[in-house]
Amino acid sequence: MAELPIAVVDDERFDGHRSMEMHPERPERLVAARAGLKRAAAPGELVRVAARPVNDEEVLRVHSETYLRGLRDALRAGWGHIDADTFFCPQTEEAAWLAAGGAVELCRAVVDGPVRRGIALLRPPGHHACPSRAMGFCLLNNIAIAAADALARGLSRVAIVDFDVHHGNGTQDIFYEDARVLFVSLHQSPLYPGTGRVEERGARGGEGYTVNAPMPPGSGPEAYGAAFRELVLPALRSFDAELVLVSSGLDGHRRDPLAQLELDANCFGAMTTALADHVDEAGHGRLALFLEGGYDLHAIEESVHAMVMALGGERYELA
Secondary structure (H helix, E strand, C coil): CCCCCCCEEHHHHHCCCCCCCCCCCCCCHHHHHHHHHHHHHHHHHHHEECCCCCCHHCCCCCCCCHHHHHHHHHCCCEEEEEECEECCCCCCHHHHHHHHHHHHHHHHHHHCCCCCEEEECCCCCCCCCEECCCCEEECCCCCHHHHHHHHHHCCCCCCEEECCCCCCCHHHHCCCCCCCEEEEEECCCCCCCCCCCCCCCCCCCCCCCEEEEECHHHHHHHHHCCCCCHHHHHHHHCCCCEEEEEEEEECCCCCCCCCCCECHHHHHHHEEEHHHHHHHHHHHCCCCEECCCCCCHHHHHHHHHHHHHHHHHCCCCCC
């Protein structure tokens, strides 16, 4: 069981977001995540943080007004698709706005304390949502909205680590010219959405604050352990953020049907342990995980269990 208190955002209204057809981004994903959470932590070790709808001011820090207006108009159709991958239903607006608002509230809980570590079990995911475009199952960029809120409330530097198997192109685009946000992504390449080359390093004032580590198909825990030791952790130490947020996609697991990496639950626990060690060494201890992708239910349960155990103080070692 976990030893340290862990803030948790979860809401059954996220489950209302569902496709009329078979779709990998389905409510059962959160059922599996909740099972992993339950196995990892007793109720008394969890600090429940309520989700609430994100407001326009929070959204407009990262998305354009034209996009927000157009998204609301599109969702009024009830059932449909933004693109071939990204569906919506009558409950999607409620779920998406709650997910983004829940991300903000988790971030505030971790920053303001007394809890310093947290996880948000969110649907729909967010890291592909660009300033003016929904894509890749994502409508609002939850983690970017949370990071922008932390900056608006007085923090100077926020780091985002994204280990979803797909490159977090939306998050990268939002902060590409912003030196206040370090964005570090490990992702399979080649793979959707086709971005995340090493040469993508930021621009203008943000040059050098985007770090991409494309990983070839078949990469496993050893490759990810080396990337963490040689790239991710040195970048974090150099940047010296006051808060570390994680796009915790679980689709790098070897069981996942949408990708070809060979990670396992222990690897997700080990990356979480390494990040927890980093924030403790930095002196602020602030670490928040946000669920992104991951489409095999067994892999989700086992990986969430490992990450929550690691947040609570159980040690997992990088390969």
